[in-house]
Amino acid sequence: MSLLPPIRRGFTLLEMLVSLAILGVLMVTLNTFLFSMSELWGGGRDQRLFDQHARAATALVRAAFEQATYGPSASGVALQDVDDGNGSTKPRLCFLLADAGRLADWPEAPLPDVDFSVFVEEGRGLVFQWQSRLELERDKTDKHETVISPFVAAIHYEYYDPDLKQWTVEDEPVNETGSTAWKKPARIHLMFERGSLKSEKVINLPIKRSGASTP
DSSP states (O other): OOOSOOOOOOOOHHHHHHHHHHHHHHHHHHHHHHHHHHHHHHHHHHHHHHHHHHHHHHHHHHHHHHHTTOSTTOOOOEEEEEEOSSSSEEEEEEEEESOOGGGOOOSSSOOSSEEEEEEEETTTEEEEEEEETTSTTTTTSOOEEEEEETTEEEEEEEEEETTTTEEEEESSOOBOTTSSSBOOOSEEEEEEEETTEEEEEEEEOOOOOTTOOOO
16 A cells, blocks of 8 residues: 555646636626626716706706795796797796795895796706896896706696596697687696707696695
């Protein structure tokens, strides 16, 4: 019986080449997986930021509409003809806030009873135009503006037809049947766009209820 330890045979050249080949395939596969995950994560970053912005802007508009229904003097949200500054009028969603809060950047001291109108302008996005009813020479001074989102390309208006019992979404506001008055939509759709990124957010227009007050 031999007391010498068993002789361990080393790798042959062929075995080493095969091992290196397998290792190379594994490294290429791993690198491809990592780069793919990086591209997916990085490529989705713009979409995530865009979606976050759209949600935040929509929440701000929704909160302003809700605030317009609070208090005994609140009038809610309505479609009204507003001077567009070019010698003509256009229908815009309008509302009154007793306190404009962060929606207004006052040049001087803040004032109460602020009239707002909402519109979309190409190159600027969704804009709130506002002016206090207590401003001096109100009819002679320019109205103030706050850009809510530069990525809103359009506002669409959703109406319910009780006769046809169906909903329709219109690109422009519609008139009441047999009247020149504008029909208040039940909902509006904010169309966000930034390059190839798109998002549509729906806001229910709140109803002013008698005796409603700030909770």
